[in-house]
Amino acid sequence: xxxxxxxxxQFGGNKPFILIAGPxxxxxxxxxxxIASRLKTITAKLKIPFIFKASYDKANRTSIKSxxxxxxEEGLQILAEVxxxxxxxxxxx
Numbered sequence: 727x728x729x730x731x732x733x734x735x736q737f738g739g740n741k742p743f744i745l746i747a748g749p750x751x752x753x754x755x756x757x758x759x760x761i762a763s764r765l766k767t768i769t770a771k772l773k774i775p776f777i778f779k780a781s782y783d784k785a786n787r788t789s790i791k792s793x794x795x796x797x798x799e800e801g802l803q804i805l806a807e808v809x810x811x812x813x814x815x816x817x818x819x
Contacts, residue, residue: 781795
């Protein structure tokens with residue numbers, strides 16, 4: 727199995743477990759920062775490598791009227807703030 731590196735975190739192959747977690751979609755900064763803070767605290771305590779994940783545009787909703795997220799520009803700005811504030815790698819889908 728291939729080993730992948732993201733910001734000095736290795737996973738795949740026989741590497742230990744890492745946590746990729748976060749909300750399904752970015753709703754607002756306050757919520758995102760609270761979730762990132764809690765996940766960072768928990769994973770640091772358990773010594774588990776952590777990558778924060780959240781989407782800025784969820785087009786696959788069951789209703790056309792459902793909230794999709796803040797969009798590309800604002801979403802990427804929020805994810806950059808999470809990376810800087812909490813010193814964690816981030817990704818989005």
